[in-house]
Amino acid sequence: MPTVFFEAENKKVEVPAGTTLRQAARQAGVSVYGGVNKLANCRGFGLCGTDKVVVKPAESASGLSFFEKFQFGEKTKERLACQVKIQGDLTVNTAPALEYGQVMTENFKFMGLAAPFAILTLGAVIYMVFEMIGKPLF
Numbered sequence: 001m002p003t004v005f006f007e008a009e010n011k012k013v014e015v016p017a018g019t020t021l022r023q024a025a026r027q028a029g030v031s032v033y034g035g036v037n038k039l040a041n042c043r044g045f046g047l048c049g050t051d052k053v054v055v056k057p058a059e060s061a062s063g064l065s066f067f068e069k070f071q072f073g074e075k076t077k078e079r080l081a082c083q084v085k086i087q088g089d090l091t092v093n094t095a096p097a098l099e100y101g102q103v104m105t106e107n108f109k110f111m112g113l114a115a116p117f118a119i120l121t122l123g124a125v126i127y128m129v130f131e132m133i134g135k136p137l138f
């Protein structure tokens, strides 16, 4: 059975060939998602791009999936953990996923601050439009 080594977490797990890297990570107790992406991800369908990792050697992983080619192009070193099928011993770096998670967390914080302001502005614009057409709301 292939062994998967998660560098940053210093954890190893043995899994049957064909297991996805996402499943192996779960088995090892390693998260391939950072920040809010732990909750806001597509659960392994290859759609969200939140589980970016770098695997070595590339030959021990399955080829690029359609979703990986779509998101990263043909000549990428990054892979989506949910799309990688393990074919041999692998070393995994989860840093890209964790960094992306931090960026998304900052974006969510900004949206939390900006949303009330946007709603108030929209309300003011609607109020002014009805005032201008002579049909006040209140």
Ligand code: FES
Pocket: 041, 042, 043, 044, 045, 046, 047, 048, 049, 050, 051, 080, 081, 082, 083
């Ligand atoms: S979990 Fe969404 S792309 Fe892998």
